[in-house]
Amino acid sequence: MKVRQLLLWTAACCLLVLPLCVGGKRVVVIPMPYTSHTNYQMNVARALARQGHEVWLTMPDYIVNRRVLDTTNFTVIEYQTMTHFEERLMAAFRDNYFKGLPDDWSVLPSLSLQFCDDLLTNVTFFNEIRNLRPDFFVLDNLPTMRMMTIIPYRLGVPFAFLGTAYDPNYQRIPLQPCNTPVAIFSYNHHMSFFQRVQTTLIHILSAVSDGCTLKDAVSRYAPEMPFVPIDMLVARAEIWLVELDHILDYPRPSMPNVKLIGGTATGPGKPLPPQFQSFMDDAAEGVVIVSFGSYVLSPPESIVDKILSALQDLPFKSVFRSNVSSPYAKKILTSSWIPQNDLLAHPNTRVFVSHCGKNGQYEALFHAVPVVATPIFADQSYNAERMRVKGFAETVDLNTVSADELYTTIVQVATNKSYKQAITKASELFKIEFGVPMEKAAFWLDHVMKYGGDHLRSSGHEVPFSQFACWDVYGFLLACVLLTLLIAVFVVYVVCYCLRSRLKAKKD
Numbered sequence: 001m002k003v004r005q006l007l008l009w010t011a012a013c014c015l016l017v018l019p020l021c022v023g024g025k026r027v028v029v030i031p032m033p034y035t036s037h038t039n040y041q042m043n044v045a046r047a048l049a050r051q052g053h054e055v056w057l058t059m060p061d062y063i064v065n066r067r068v069l070d071t072t073n074f075t076v077i078e079y080q081t082m083t084h085f086e087e088r089l090m091a092a093f094r095d096n097y098f099k100g101l102p103d104d105w106s107v108l109p110s111l112s113l114q115f116c117d118d119l120l121t122n123v124t125f126f127n128e129i130r131n132l133r134p135d136f137f138v139l140d141n142l143p144t145m146r147m148m149t150i151i152p153y154r155l156g157v158p159f160a161f162l163g164t165a166y167d168p169n170y171q172r173i174p175l176q177p178c179n180t181p182v183a184i185f186s187y188n189h190h191m192s193f194f195q196r197v198q199t200t201l202i203h204i205l206s207a208v209s210d211g212c213t214l215k216d217a218v219s220r221y222a223p224e225m226p227f228v229p230i231d232m233l234v235a236r237a238e239i240w241l242v243e244l245d246h247i248l249d250y251p252r253p254s255m256p257n258v259k260l261i262g263g264t265a266t267g268p269g270k271p272l273p274p275q276f277q278s279f280m281d282d283a284a285e286g287v288v289i290v291s292f293g294s295y296v297l298s299p300p301e302s303i304v305d306k307i308l309s310a311l312q313d314l315p316f317k318s319v320f321r322s323n324v325s326s327p328y329a330k331k332i333l334t335s336s337w338i339p340q341n342d343l344l345a346h347p348n349t350r351v352f353v354s355h356c357g358k359n360g361q362y363e364a365l366f367h368a369v370p371v372v373a374t375p376i377f378a379d380q381s382y383n384a385e386r387m388r389v390k391g392f393a394e395t396v397d398l399n400t401v402s403a404d405e406l407y408t409t410i411v412q413v414a415t416n417k418s419y420k421q422a423i424t425k426a427s428e429l430f431k432i433e434f435g436v437p438m439e440k441a442a443f444w445l446d447h448v449m450k451y452g453g454d455h456l457r458s459s460g461h462e463v464p465f466s467q468f469a470c471w472d473v474y475g476f477l478l479a480c481v482l483l484t485l486l487i488a489v490f491v492v493y494v495v496c497y498c499l500r501s502r503l504k505a506k507k508d
Helices: 002-023 037-051 085-099 107-120 123-132 143-155 193-209 219-221 230-234 274-281 301-313 341-344 357-368 381-391 403-417 415-433 437-451 471-507
Strands: 026-030 052-061 077-081 136-140 161-163 240-242 258-260 286-292 317-321 332-335 349-354 370-373 393-395
Touching: 026 037, 026 123, 037 052, 037 136, 037 161, 037 357, 037 437, 052 123, 077 123, 077 274, 085 107, 107 143, 107 230, 123 143, 136 143, 136 437, 143 161, 143 219, 161 437, 219 230, 240 437, 258 437, 274 317, 274 332, 274 341, 286 301, 301 317, 301 332, 301 403, 332 393, 341 349, 341 357, 349 357, 349 403, 357 381, 357 415, 370 403, 381 393, 393 403, 393 471
Parallel strands: 026 052, 026 136, 052 077, 136 161, 161 240, 240 258, 286 317, 286 349, 317 332, 349 370, 370 393
Antiparallel strands: none
């Protein structure tokens, strides 16, 4: 009797749990092999796990070994690479900045092709994913990761994109280069004529040339599959989740299957670790948070000296993320890791001195903390400019700013109420429209896993970009105009020839 009751109870529990198991999907998230990108994609992975999905996230060994990311609620698929891509890219950008050299963008295509080749030829990695029998993939949407679509293609599994790239070409968005700046320039949405010319040329160049993907990628890495051009394979994405918005960034056109959900790195603050909590709580005068991201923990000594000099003179306490030991521990707390989002959420935080990485910017916006922007490389100058234009920040150059100028700028942003008022209003608007972005991203991914993305996708994704952009139509119209002009010139020539012949005949 007891056995029968036990069997009946077990069966009842299975019936109750079954709907939850059926509803959940097995999801693999593949971010760029960089800490900042992995960080915000982990937030979305956790949000998906809270919705009942089983989630795996891929991560290179050098990020796993640093042990600075919270990997609760999902499983890490660790892979090994021949190259430390993160450090190599920083050598071309971060190190160049401190040497007074421009960003070396040429290294990005070569690194991305090498990374994709490493991963797409990694049989162990592919077999580990295949053995999971995933139902869905979430891929980083940067150009450097487009060839990763080959993995879900080989497995016959749908996929979506999540990342920072707003790419009208691949996302099939009608283009407006007149007021849609590209992130490699520090332009805002009010561009001069020559800035618009430059921006338009960049958009055209990116449409006809893609240095981050191989045209024969499918035949090279999936020879057993029917050949598909890589741009048409990318176009099969169920949805694009783009880390942008119109509050921090600028209004720009979109499509139903392109959702702007900027800020997945941020959310409500959590309790601080004890050493940070006591430091922040005891700072009634306010705290300045200083961080240049996980890639700039050891700035040149000359820059560290002027930062510490400025922070020492401030009427506020400071938290400085760096590998430097604090000479004024009661006033300046230094650490190689900080709970940045939670520190910015603390009511005593007054100013954020930041390199303007995307994650940190959205954290400052979410918690309404004005910024002193210190852009260093890549899209950070663009990010700093959009905050300055909107009244959230002032910008300085770490290489050239003096300690006194840095001090004055921090005090100005901390005490002039206009900065706080502007970013507080923006923060309220952002929360009204986007809520907690990681949850919104998880909602849309869950949506397309349940219903697919066909109802969101336009017919533009079914044709090559040249046809979507009407280049064939414009070419035909141009040919018609040229043919008409040619016929007109020919007619004029014939008429002139005939008139000249008659005049010559009369003279003779």
